[in-house]
Amino acid sequence: MDRILIRGGNRLAGRLPISGAKNAALTLMPAALLTDQPLTLRNLPRLADVDGFGHLLNQLGASTAVEGTSPAAFGRTVTIRAGDLTSTEAPYDIVRKMRASILVLGPVLARAGSARVSLPGGCAIGNRPIDLHLKALEAIGAELEMAAGYVEARAPSGRLSGGKYRFPVVSVGATENVVMAAATARGTSCIENAAREPEIVDLCRCLVAMGARIEGIGTDRLEIEGVDALRAATYSVMPDRIEAGSYACAAAITGGDLTLTGVDAEDMGATLAALTEAGVVVEPVADGQGGGVRVTAAGPLRPLTLSTAPYPGFATDMQAQFMAMLTLADGASVLTETIFENRYMHVPELARMGADITVSGRTAVVRGVAGLTGAPVMATDLRASMSLILAGLAAEGETSVARVYHLDRGYERLEEKLSAVGADIERVSDG
Ligand code: UD1
Numbered sequence: 001m002d003r004i005l006i007r008g009g010n011r012l013a014g015r016l017p018i019s020g021a022k023n024a025a026l027t028l029m030p031a032a033l034l035t036d037q038p039l040t041l042r043n044l045p046r047l048a049d050v051d052g053f054g055h056l057l058n059q060l061g062a063s064t065a066v067e068g069t070s071p072a073a074f075g076r077t078v079t080i081r082a083g084d085l086t087s088t089e090a091p092y093d094i095v096r097k098m099r100a101s102i103l104v105l106g107p108v109l110a111r112a113g114s115a116r117v118s119l120p121g122g123c124a125i126g127n128r129p130i131d132l133h134l135k136a137l138e139a140i141g142a143e144l145e146m147a148a149g150y151v152e153a154r155a156p157s158g159r160l161s162g163g164k165y166r167f168p169v170v171s172v173g174a175t176e177n178v179v180m181a182a183a184t185a186r187g188t189s190c191i192e193n194a195a196r197e198p199e200i201v202d203l204c205r206c207l208v209a210m211g212a213r214i215e216g217i218g219t220d221r222l223e224i225e226g227v228d229a230l231r232a233a234t235y236s237v238m239p240d241r242i243e244a245g246s247y248a249c250a251a252a253i254t255g256g257d258l259t260l261t262g263v264d265a266e267d268m269g270a271t272l273a274a275l276t277e278a279g280v281v282v283e284p285v286a287d288g289q290g291g292g293v294r295v296t297a298a299g300p301l302r303p304l305t306l307s308t309a310p311y312p313g314f315a316t317d318m319q320a321q322f323m324a325m326l327t328l329a330d331g332a333s334v335l336t337e338t339i340f341e342n343r344y345m346h347v348p349e350l351a352r353m354g355a356d357i358t359v360s361g362r363t364a365v366v367r368g369v370a371g372l373t374g375a376p377v378m379a380t381d382l383r384a385s386m387s388l389i390l391a392g393l394a395a396e397g398e399t400s401v402a403r404v405y406h407l408d409r410g411y412e413r414l415e416e417k418l419s420a421v422g423a424d425i426e427r428v429s430d431g
Contacts, residue, residue: 061086162187
């Protein structure tokens with residue numbers, strides 16, 4: 001199995017390109033199932049999860065054609081065409097490994113009139129139910145049954161009716177599922193307390209490009225007037241605000257100066273505000289066609305009090321990386337995780353590198369220490385793995401991060417991007 005080896009202590013400086021967003025890619029890909037026409041996605045990041053989702057689409061009968069891009073380029077263009085669905089089932093083996101597979105439920109149901117999708121079960125960051133996905137789909141006309149660990153969904157008379165649903169809790173995945181399903185329903189749907197994450201805006205814009213009628217994009221109330229059919233479209237995946245935020249933390253923790261290119265600073269409001277509060281200088285810069293953000297460490301890091309929340313709040317996907325950064329702040333920080341009950345798996349690993357962190361329930365108190373020391377570590381999820389990379393970049397000595405497959409799920413060519421800005425980092429294979 002591969003490991004990432006880092007010899008810490010280098011100050012990172014230079015330009016670092018940001019890839020297309022994993023979390024947007026994984027909801028734009030299933031949208032292709034809604035039509036028999038091709039959907040071409042540009043700037044699709046090269047990630048294990050994106051490949052995995054491509055395989056699931058292939059199993060359902062969709063073709064995926066990759067446009068010839070140079071191996072040196074980040075991202076690529078993929079055309080997905082679901083001419084005929086040859087299967088309406090997402091099996092346990094796939095859903096268990098990749099939770100985002102649940103996002104085929106809405107589109108397959110809308111397109112084929114029925115769908116059978118395995119229940120995902122728990123995962124490393126906690127109990128992650130899908131009850132809200134199911135309730136929202138029921139509200140727009142789905143009939144559901146649970147059998148043998150699967151959800152079996154049907155649209156009576158072959159097509160969903162549309163309807164009204166108010167989410168009791170904001171859910172990103174469930175909002176995505178119901179918006180996709182409602183796009184081709186017979187009637188109009190109204191989704192209240194919808195998630196407003198930029199990735200949902202990206203999905204809605206792509207659906208509109210495919211011919212969907214959606215009002216209220218970017219707000220918590222989405223009105224979707226179902227259309228008879230969607231059509232072909234070409235759409236560019238938004239920049240990955242979480243990848244960008246992670247590398248911004250890398251600049252901060254190494255006393256560095258990174259210009260992140262191809263990002264949208266507007267989508268990163270809470271992250272950039274928190275960095276500024278920590279004493280890091282953040283400035284939007286022009287970068288050719290796309291935007292850029294320059295992140296410069298300026299003196300000691302100040303401690304923070306942060307609580308994760310749905311967008312536009314501070315993202316749960318940034319919590320682990322900020323925790324790594326704050327282990328070296330000048331004082332005590334308080335982090336509270338409100339989205340997932342078990343998202344502190346990186347804490348014992350950071351402690352092995354010398355961090356001083358006390359967890360009590362959903363709150364972690366991080367007391368800044370003078371320095372971290374390298375150690376062999378491993379993580380159980382994607383963002384936790386990134387927090388260990390960040391700690392390793394700042395630590396004295398060598399850090400080896402095991403279970404690299406977590407990182408490969410969500411960071412495109414991480415070691416290449418980091419070594420280009422001065423990190424001493426390599427991937428080693430233990431055979
Ligand atoms: C969540 C994050 C998203 C992040 C992703 C991967 C939020 C609001 N969502 O999205 O930013 O990119 O994890 O880390 O920050 N829930 C239910 N029933 C459901 C669905 C969700 O009770 O059917 C609960 C969850 O347990 C959680 C909350 O609702 O406490 C939000 O979950 P949700 O947004 O659906 O999770 P993801 O879509 O995975």
